Structure formats: structure tokens, C-alpha cells
Amino acid sequence: MRSWFIVAVLCAVLVSVLQASISRRTQLGGLQNMALSLGVLASDTTQGSTEFRYVSNGKTAEASWCIIDPYSTRCEVLRIQHGDATHVRVAQPLAHVHPSGARVLFRESPDYSLELFGLRVGRGLDPSEWHTNATALVRAINSAGAAGGGTVRFPVGDIELEMVLVRGVPTGVQLMGAGSGRTVLYFCDPAESSTVEMHNERRIGLGLEGSPPKRVTWLTSTARGGDRHLTVHDTGGIQPGDLIRITSFSCTEEGFGSWPYDPRPDLNNGEYAYVSDVSPRERSLTLVTAVQSSVPYVVASAKVGEPGARAGSAIVPVDSESPWADGTRIVVPLTEGGVAHSVIASTGDRSVTVESGLPGACPPGGRITNLVEVAEANMSKGLRIRGLSIVVSSESDDLGGLGLRYFDDFAIEDVHVYGGTWVGIWLNNCVNGSVMDFVVEGGELPGSGTGYGVQTYGSQWVRISDGLVRKQRRAIDLSGEHPSRMVTVNDCILEGSGVVDGATVAGTHGTAEGCTFTNNTIVGGNVAGLYIRGNDISVVGNTFIGTAGTAIFLLDGARWLVVANTVLGHAAQIGSGCQSVPIFVKLHSPHGQLLQCAGNVGSVCWHHTWVGDRTTEVELHIADAIAFDRSVDGERSLVHASAGVRVFLWCSSVPDVPLWSGEGTIVRLAQGDDSG
Helix, strand or coil: CHHHHHHHHHHHHHHHHHHHHHHHHHHCCCHHHHCCEEEEECCCCCCCCCEEEEEECCCCCCCCEEEEECCCEEEEEEEEECCCCEEEEECCCCCCCCCCCCEEEEECCCEEEHHHHCCCCECCCCHHHHHHHHHHHHHHHHHHHHCCCEEEECCCEEEEEECEEECCCCCCEEEECCCECCEEEEEECCCCCCCCEEECCEEEEEEEECCCCEEEEEECCCECCCCCEEEECCCCCCCCCCEEEEEECCECCCCCECCCCCCCCCCCCEEEEEEEEEECCCCEEEECCCCCCCCCECCCEEEECCCCECCCCCEEEECCCCCCCCCCEEEEECCCCCEEEEEEEEEECCEEEECCCCCCCECCCCEEEECEEEEECCCEECCEEEEEEEECCCCCCCEEEEEEECEEEEEEEEEEEECCCCEEEEEECCEEEEEEEEEEECCCCCCCCCCEEEEEECCEEEEEEEEEEEEECEEEECCCCCCEEEEEEECCEEEECCCCCCCCEEEEEEEEECCEEECCEEECCCCEEEEEEEECEEEECCEEECCCCEEEEEEECCEEEEECCEEECCHHHHCCCCCCEEEEEEECCCCCCEEEEEEEEEEEEEEEEEECCCCCEEEEEEEEEEEECCCCCCCCEEEEECCCCEEEEEECCCCCCCCEECCCEEEECCCCCCCC
């Protein structure tokens, strides 16, 4: 009897070990079974590096991609140079510091030819064949994912297919054409089809969705920029190496979103971060990099007052004045344990009214907090899209070309999108990726303009480079559910829809933080070349051509760096030889702190910097070689300050126009004057 008991225990232990092994194998995409080479890192990697060294403990072979564990970082391999410690160059900068001895797995990417899945090439297909081609694409993507990753290959030629949205795209899928212009996808819009709606009833030609964030827990104390430790309600479900998303659902007193630099009520402050350590006892998370937001994730609380609230009640008494505004999402403790998530409909004298009745009783003395959600966001990794042209209809105002949502470590390269009146390339909550060597050309909708060239909808750590955007109302748009963060836009030609009536922005528009715009050529725009809200924005080495309103419009934010840009001409004046814009920088921010301008050249008609009356106080540093064009009538000055504005001004030299104009006050000048 005892021997049978021992055997049973040993079997249980063996099963447990096997399950753990299978679970780990699944997490790595099943790559152990298909790995061409296994090894370990020879030394720590550097965050942002595209190279590493490893020591092989198995057969060394050429491979197309690899995974480094921990963090399951997926890399496309560009070159393997063998030696005592094999040197590897990869396509994407590493997002983490991986320790020496970390496991490295290499493999080739198996091909999945779409023609083997029934895809037909050619124009003029029957509508039923559009559906067949879309189905073939979905089947091939699912097959590649089920195998732990693979390359879905498009043939050369014109391909007609229905608009398609693939949800649950797994890690390791690549979509490869024969090259833009050689593989051309014509997406046909199926009438009255809701299966391809990707955002607010808008449809997109090729839509891909990875793994969405999962609600896990919430902050119990305020987190500020620079913090590396978060205190949360519960750490269950979060592990070291996980990607998390922090989102504040608070509202300001005005009822606007908690991100104070954009007045839309549905815009919530948020960001992504990687977890390095988890402490269940302390209920805390340690982050790989510190919190980025310059706006604190404020956790405000109030105790439930006497006598509490019954189940079904919508009114909850509190022991102090409500610290929240209407529309704020809150967490309410319940008598029998657990919590209720609700939204404040209104606040009264020591009470809050929620939008729906409570699911349980709420005890007096319980602590209500606003919701700052911490969600596990381990998205699908390694998506690559390369060598395709995408053509969609320009006859409707709700169509897009290529859409990605919930991907980590992605790359779009040599992709051209034509038509589409909503967006060319849409990146919704995607991180650690790039869009390179691309073209987006919008359609023509008279009187309203087209939509966005590339939209980074709440995305983070994205590089947009070497692209051409034409016929768009906004070439690059950084708006979304929460601000785009650490986005770089460089070496692009961004051409606004100057022939279209209305508010067009040639270059970049939106709400952002920590973003950089470098070496772009920005042409046209009826309002501005760059029109943006946000903090810590750098605008360096760009050329603004033909901007009708102002080269740079800073609608809100706190700190900006504008260096070595060139300004060439108002669109209507270039033909007559006038090479100037009306205003170089227009500042309209109630949160403004510091604007630094240096090394910028060109000419303006009226003012270098115009400071609007929404600004209360700002410091300006100006060291530019911007000239003033006297061929255009109007008041000229280095700085125009509206009534109620106080400007602290430092300038490197005295221009040939007055230093200031307007009804505002200049309180400090480089020449020693102390009033204006």
C-alpha cells in the first residue's frame, strides 16, 4: 500500500514538472522544438543596442530570428559572425538589459505561401473570390501562429480581397510581399459588413490585432515621473518581465480628461512600462525604467461616511468634500469583500452619486479611490510587415489602409498605402516598433480633406522614419486614448493637404510626451507645420516650407526645444519670391515653462514667437538667425505677448525690429532691461 502511495506521489511530481515545462515552452512560442541553435549570452546586453554576443551550447547555424529569455525578446537576425563568442546583429534595438547567461534560441522562419491556401492573383475577380482570398490570408496567419511563428508570403501581382480584421494574431508572424509595387493588395469593401470594423465603426483594409491588455489591479498611492516603484492593490497575475500599462481614469475639475493638455473627455493619461521585480508582501512593483509621465498619476481618496450605502444605492456618503470631478472612475469597497468599479455622475455635499447602483453594500469607513489601472499588457511580439502596396477606396470617409493594435516589437517596412480617407497606417497601443521606408498618399474628398498619414494612437517607443506622406489633413497624428510617448519622427517628407479647405496640419498633430521630430521636410498646412500638445518636445533640423499660419504651433505643454530648423515661405508667396512665414512659433499653453530656440534660420513676416493669452507665464531663450521680411505689411517684433502674459526673455542679439509687442509684460531682457 505504501509503495503505491509513493508511486502516486512521484507521478504527481512528474506531471507537475512536465506541466511547468510545457507552460514555459508555450510562453516561448514552442521554439525549443524548432530551434536551430541554443545558447546563452556571453555578457550583459545594453538597452537600445542592436548587437549582442552569445556562446552556443548546441549546433550553430544561420537563422532568421531569435528569442532572448527573460523578457522573451524577439529579434530579427541580420548577421551572425562566428568566433569564440558568436557576434549577432539584429534589426530592432533591444528594449531591455538582458543579464549574462540569459537563454538565446535561434531558428529559421518557416514560409507559408498564400497560393497554397487558395489565394488567386489578378484583377476583376468575382466578389466571392475576394472573400476566398481574405479567408486564405486569415488561414495562413493562423497556421504560422500555431507553429510558433512563420512568414506568410504574398506572391508578385495584383491581389483583390475583402477587407479583413484578424484578431488574436500570435507572436512570431511575419507578412512579406515581393516589394511595394510588385505585390499590390486591393481591398474591396464588403457592403454593410461589421466584421471589419476596427475603431468607432471605421473600417480598415488589413487590420491585425494582437493580445490586448488585461485588467489586473490598480494603484493605491500616487506615482510620479521618476518613480520606479508602484504600490498596488494586489500583485496577483503580474510577473517579473511583464509589460504593464498604467492608465489614469481621473477627470479634472472642468470635467476634461486627466491629461491636462487635451480637452477631450475620453483622453486619459497612460503609459507602458516593464516590471523587473514583484513583491506580493509589500504589494509593490519595481519597474525596469522609471515612470515617464510628467503629470502625476494621482490617487485621491475619501472615507465612506455614516451610515454607508446599501446594495443598489447610487448615493455614497463621504466624510469630506469629494476630491474628484464628475466622470471620474472610482473603486468602492464592499461589505462582503471585493470592490465595485463605478463612475461618478455628480458630487454633492459630502456625497457622490455613481452612474449605476452598487452591486453590494458599502461599509462606513471604507476607502474610496479614483481608478489608476495597472493592466498586464504582454502583447503579441515580433510582427513584421514588409514589401506590400495597399490600395483602398477613397469614396468614403471612414476607411483606412493598414491597422495594428496591441503589438510589442513590431516593424513595418517598404509598405505603401494609397487611398483611404481615415488613416493610412494606424498604430493603436503598440510599443517598441518602427515604421520605415513607407509611403502614404490619401484620397481626394473635396472640402473636408483626408485623414491621417500615420496615427500613433496611444503608442510608445515608436520610430517613424524615411517616409513620404501626401494629401493628408494631418501627416503624423499622435492622438489617442492616451498620449503617444517617446515617438521619433525623422527623415520624412510630410506634405499637407494644402488644396483642401479647413484646418490642415502639414506635419505632426496631437498630444505627446518625450517625442522628437528630426530632419523632416514639412510642406504646406493651412494652420501649422507642427501643431502639438505635450511636454519635453524636441524639434530639430526640420525644414518648413509653405506653411500658411505658423511653422510651429504649441497649443499646450510645458517644455520645448526648437533647434536648427529652417523656415521657407508662405505657400501663397513663394511664387512671388517671398520666402517667409507669418510667425515662427505660436505658443498658446497655460502650462508653459520653458521654450528654447537656437540656430534656427529663415525669415518670418511679423513675429518670431507669438504668446497667446492662454499662457500666463513662460521663459523664452532665443538665439536664432531668423530675419524679418518687410515686404509684407504688419506689426513686427521678436516676441508678441498678449494681455495678461508675463514673459521672461533671454535673447542672444538685438534684432532689427522691436523686442516685444502686445499688451503683455516682458520682465527680463538680455540687454539688462527689467520691464517691457
